[in-house]
Structures are given as structure tokens and as C-alpha cells.
Amino acid sequence: MKAPGTSVLGYALLGLIHQKSSSGYNLRKIFAETAMGSFSSSPGAIYPALERLLNRGLIEGKVEEGSGLRRRRIYRITRSGSEELKQWLSQPVTRDEILRGMAELMLRFAFTEQALGAGEAINFLRKLRVELEAYVPSLRQYLRHNGARMPLSGMLALDSGVRNYETLQRWVEYAIETYQTSLAIKNRLPKKSKKH
Amino acid sequence: MKAPGTSVLGYALLGLIHQKSSSGYNLRKIFAETAMGSFSSSPGAIYPALERLLNRGLIEGKVEEGSGLRRRRIYRITRSGSEELKQWLSQPVTRDEILRGMAELMLRFAFTEQALGAGEAINFLRKLRVELEAYVPSLRQYLRHNGARMPLSGMLALDSGVRNYETLQRWVEYAIETYQTSLAIKNRLPKKSKKH
DNA sequence: CATTTCATGTAATCGGTTACATGATTAG
DNA sequence: CTAATCATGTAACCGATTACATGAAATG
Numbered sequence: 001m002k003a004p005g006t007s008v009l010g011y012a013l014l015g016l017i018h019q020k021s022s023s024g025y026n027l028r029k030i031f032a033e034t035a036m037g038s039f040s041s042s043p044g045a046i047y048p049a050l051e052r053l054l055n056r057g058l059i060e061g062k063v064e065e066g067s068g069l070r071r072r073r074i075y076r077i078t079r080s081g082s083e084e085l086k087q088w089l090s091q092p093v094t095r096d097e098i099l100r101g102m103a104e105l106m107l108r109f110a111f112t113e114q115a116l117g118a119g120e121a122i123n124f125l126r127k128l129r130v131e132l133e134a135y136v137p138s139l140r141q142y143l144r145h146n147g148a149r150m151p152l153s154g155m156l157a158l159d160s161g162v163r164n165y166e167t168l169q170r171w172v173e174y175a176i177e178t179y180q181t182s183l184a185i186k187n188r189l190p191k192k193s194k195k196h
Numbered sequence: 197m198k199a200p201g202t203s204v205l206g207y208a209l210l211g212l213i214h215q216k217s218s219s220g221y222n223l224r225k226i227f228a229e230t231a232m233g234s235f236s237s238s239p240g241a242i243y244p245a246l247e248r249l250l251n252r253g254l255i256e257g258k259v260e261e262g263s264g265l266r267r268r269r270i271y272r273i274t275r276s277g278s279e280e281l282k283q284w285l286s287q288p289v290t291r292d293e294i295l296r297g298m299a300e301l302m303l304r305f306a307f308t309e310q311a312l313g314a315g316e317a318i319n320f321l322r323k324l325r326v327e328l329e330a331y332v333p334s335l336r337q338y339l340r341h342n343g344a345r346m347p348l349s350g351m352l353a354l355d356s357g358v359r360n361y362e363t364l365q366r367w368v369e370y371a372i373e374t375y376q377t378s379l380a381i382k383n384r385l386p387k388k389s390k391k392h
Numbered sequence: 393c394a395t396t397t398c399a400t401g402t403a404a405t406c407g408g409t410t411a412c413a414t415g416a417t418t419a420g
Numbered sequence: 421c422t423a424a425t426c427a428t429g430t431a432a433c434c435g436a437t438t439a440c441a442t443g444a445a446a447t448g
Contacts, residue, residue, distance in 0.1 A: 007435065025399050035335075035357055038297060045436055047401060052435090071444085072399060101234060102360075103297065106353045113349035121349055139231075152378060153309035153317055156371045157302045160364065161231055164298075167363040168356065175352045182348060203407065221427050241408050243429060248407090267416085268427060 004056065006084065008104055009049050012039045014077065014085050015111035017059055021076035024050055038103050050075060058084055086115055093127040095135055102168065122179050129172045136165045200252065202280065204300055205245050208235045210273065210281050211307035213255055217272040220246055234299050246271060254280055282311055289323040291331055298364065318375050325368045332361045 006014070016027055024047055031041045040046065053059045058081030061073040077085070089112050097105060105128065113121045139162055147155040202210070212223055220243055227237045236242065249255045254277030257269040273281070285308050293301060301324070309317045335358055343351040 005434095009436085023399075024401090028399090035295070035354065037295060040436065042437075043399090043401065044403095044438070048435080051401095099231070099233060101297065101299065102356075106356060110347075110349050110353040113347055118348075151306075151309055152314075152375065153306050156367075156374065157306040158231065160298070160302060160367045160371075163363050163367055164360055167359050171352075171356045171359055175356075178352065179348065200406095205408085219427075220429090224427090236408065238409070239427090239429065240410070240431095244407080247429095 004052075006053070006056075006058075006088070007049065008107070009039050009045060010053055011085065011088055012036060012107055013046070013049055014053060014058060014081055015107070015115070017075050018077045018082060018085055018111070019114055021074050023064075023072045023074050025072065036107075039107070053081065057081070082115075085111070089115055089120070089124075093124065093131050095131055098128075098131055098135060102164075118179055118183055122176060122183075125172050125176050125179070129169070129176070132165060132169050132172065136162070136169060139165065200248075202249070202252075202254075202284070203245065204303070205235050205241060206249055207281065207284055208232060208303055209242070209245055210249060210254060210277055211303070211311070213271050214273045214278060214281055214307070215310055217270050219260075219268045219270050221268060232303075235303070249277065253277070278311075281307070285311055285316075285320075289320065289327050291327055294324075294327055294331060314375055314379055318372060321368050321372050321375070325365070325372070328361060328365050328368065332358070332365060335361065 012031075013027060016022065016030060022030075024043075027050075028041065028043065028046050031037050031039065031046070050059070050061075054061060054075075057078055059075045060078055061075045063071055063073050089108055091108075093105065109121065109124055109128075112124050139158075143155070143158050143162055147158065150158070208227075209223060212218065212226060218226075220239075223246075224237070224239065224242050227233050227235065227242070246255070246257075250257060250271075253274055255271045256274055257271045259267055259269050285304055287304075289301065305317065305320055305324075308320050335354075339351070339354050339358055343354065346354070
């Protein structure tokens with residue numbers, strides 16, 4: 001009765017495989033060496049997750065037949081895997097998701113460009129901006145009203161959260177601008193002036 | 197042969213109970229209403245976690261005997277619970293922990309002042325500063341060197357991470373200053389009117 | 393030849409999510 | 421009286437952590 005569903009780690013794997021077919025070992029290295037390590041690591045998580053994706057037909061694996069090479073299984077994304085990824089990426093940006101932490105949002109953003117195009121990436125950023133514009137002031141206000149009667153460390157911890165969101169807001173503006181500039185260059189639009 | 201261990205949620209509960217004896221319901225509300233909600237919520241996680249703390253003797257619960265009241269169990273921390281909390285709070289700040297995300301670090305910081313005193317809170321901040329001073333430049337350098345050959349969205353996502361850490365560094369400076377100022381004031385003043 | 397690195401797994405355990413269950417008390 | 425809220429749980433499921441296992445190819 002329950003939809004099996006895909007875990008965040010599953011989507012991280014799916015997105016990486018969508019970008020480039022890889023073996024489990026390669027994927028593990030990516031998690032181990034980059035900031036993506038926050039979504040697990042270690043074979044005990046990754047190999048079972050890959051097998052779940054395989055069983056559900058979201059990826060397919062072929063053993064590399066190269067002559068002098070070690071045997072290893074290269075996974076590539078299937079059509080239904082691509083569809084599931086795109087559906088996940090298209091989900092609305094909710095305050096709930098923002099509260100759960102930025103890691104998952106950033107993962108989605110990082111995959112959006114290749115999977116859905118730059119236009120959708122901008123769209124994602126705009127929706128994020130709207131949510132932040134509604135949420136951050138209320139957080140700031142809560143801090144202003146209750147900060148004084150909290151222990152100093154609690155107030156500071158909250159302040160750290162507020163600063164993070166404010167930084168995120170500035171980043172969103174920067175990211176939107178960056179995208180628009182890059183799009184304008186690609187299209188080589190004869191439009192000279194852009195309003196700010 | 198394995199030490200049972202306490203989960204992050206367990207420490208969050210332990211720290212809150214250390215600050216103020218509470219019922220499970222009260223604790224749930226704190227998680228539901230504040231930013232602490234990132235560590236779970238929902239009775240299915242909290243009540244079992246409380247029972248584990250109880251079984252390990254880290255907290256004790258007494259049913260409130262108030263006449264006209266609903267029965268509810270008030271938990272208070274035990275000596276060994278207090279010790280375990282302090283030990284957790286005293287752990288060194290490692291880069292590994294920083295990579296796992298700030299939520300847990302901030303939780304530790306928020307509890308440190310009450311459990312170990314303002315001096316230890318400053319100490320925590322200093323250790324965090326040292327780790328960040330070593331880590332952030334390497335992250336920034338990675339972005340400079342590899343950013344150009346990454347997809348735009350990947351570069352931007354990484355940039356967001358760098359900005360977050362830079363914001364955190366500024367926050368650490370601010371927090372240390374705030375603590376030092378507040379300590380200086382407390383020590384200098386011969387206790388004027390402070391209480392209400 | 394021994395060690396390291398490549399490459400893929402498996403098993404035990406444990407905690408969290410989801411969803412449901414149960415009563416008691418207060419509010420309308 | 422009924423509905424909402426208070427207050428505490430329970431059970432099924434599932435995925436992540438930890439630690440161990442295996443074997444083959446490259447490296448010294």
C-alpha cells in the first residue's frame with residue numbers, strides 16, 4: 001500500500017548517474033571527496049541504494065567488458081529514472097523543505113540545470129527567493145522579541161541561523177543574476193541594456 | 197560489545213531536560229515550534245528516545261501527582277545523565293563534525309553555557325574558529341581551481357557553501373566578542389540591581 | 393612476493409518515519 | 421454533548437551506520 005519511494009541518497013545517486021554513467025566505486029569516491037559526503041558515504045549505504053534503484057528500474061547496470069580491466073558495473077539512467085529525477089526536481093520549494101536544511105535544496109538545484117535546463121534553474125531560485133522573503137523576516141522578528149530573555153548561547157545560536165538565511169538570500173540574488181547574464185551571452189541577444 | 201550510545205535526538209532531549217525538567221509533551225512542543233524541529237519531532241521518535249534515556253539511567257521520570265491535572269510524566273536529569281551530557285559537550289570540534297553540518301554543532305554550543313559555563317562556551321568558539329580557519333581557505337581554493345570547469349549550477353551550489361562558512365566565521369568572531377563583553381560586565385559590576 | 397588500491401558486496405543492529413490507538417480533560 | 425486539545429504511547433517498515441568479507445589488479 002505504501003509507495004516504496006526514493007531516499008535523498010537515492011536521488012543524489014540518480015542525479016549523478018544522470019550526469020554521467022558511473023560505477024558504484026566512482027560514485028563512492030565522489031561522496032567521499034566532495035561536499036556531497038553529507039549524504040552518507042560508505043558502501044553499506046551506497047550499494048544497497050543502487051540496488052534499490054536497479055530493482056525499481058530507474059537505472060540499469062552493465063558489467064564493463066574491457067579486456068585487461070577489473071570487472072566493474074557501470075550504471076546508467078533509464079527513461080523512467082530520468083522521469084523520476086525530473087519529477088523530484090520539479091517539486092515546489094516549501095518552507096518545510098527550507099526548515100529541513102539547505103543540503104537537500106542545494107542538491108536539487110545542482111541537478112536542475114542539466115536535467116531541466118537553465119530556465120528551470122532560474123525558476124527554482126525565484127521560488128526559493130519568495131519563500132525566503134516570507135520566512136526570514138519572521139525569524140528575525142522572533143529573535144528580536146525573544147532574544148533578550150533567552151540564555152546568551154541560545155540567542156547566539158539563533159542569530160547564526162538568521163545570518164545563514166540572510167547569506168542565502170544574497171546568494172540567491174547573485175545566482176539569478178549569474179544565470180541571466182550567462183543566458184544573455186549564450187543567446188547573443190542584441191539587447192544591450194538590461195534593467196536592474 | 198558495543199556501547200549503546202546516544203543519538204543526536206537523545207542529546208537534544210537530554211540538554212533540554214538539563215535546562216528544565218519537562219514532560220514528553222512539552223519537549224515535543226519545543227521541537228515542533230522552534231528551529232530545533234530539524235532534529236525530528238513526532239511522538240514516534242521522542243517517546244522511544246526518552247525511554248532509552250530512562251533505561252540507561254540518564255534521566256528519571258516522576259508522574260505528576262497534582263490533584264486536578266492530567267497525569268503526565270515529568271523527566272529530570274540524573275547525575276550520570278548530566279555527566280554524559282557534559283562529556284558530549286566537551287568533545288573536540290573536528291572538521292568531520294563541521295562537514296556533517298552545523299546543526300549538531302549549534303546544538304552543542306547552545307547547551308554549553310548552562311552546562312559548563314561561559315568560559316567553556318568561549319573555548320568551544322575558539323576551537324571552532326581554528327577549524328574554520330584551516331578549512332575554509334581550502335574550500336575557497338577548490339572552488340577557484342575547479343569552478344570554471346564545472347556546470348554553472350554546481351559552481352553556484354559550492355559557492356553557497358563557501359558563503360555559509362564565511363558567514364559562520366564572522367558569526368564566531370561576533371559571538372566571542374559578545375561573550376567577552378558580557379563576562380567583563382559581570383565581573384566589573386559589584387552587583388547592582390539585576391533581578392526582577 | 394607483499395602491500396596497497398580497486399571494486400563490490402553482506403549482516404547485525406538501531407533509530408526515525410508514518411500512522412494508528414487510547415484515554416482524559418477542557419472549551420464551546 | 422461533542423469537539424478539540426492534552427498526553428502518552430505502539431507497531432510496521434525502512435534505510436543508514438558499522439564492521440566485516442572477498443577477490444582481483446597494480447605497485448613497490
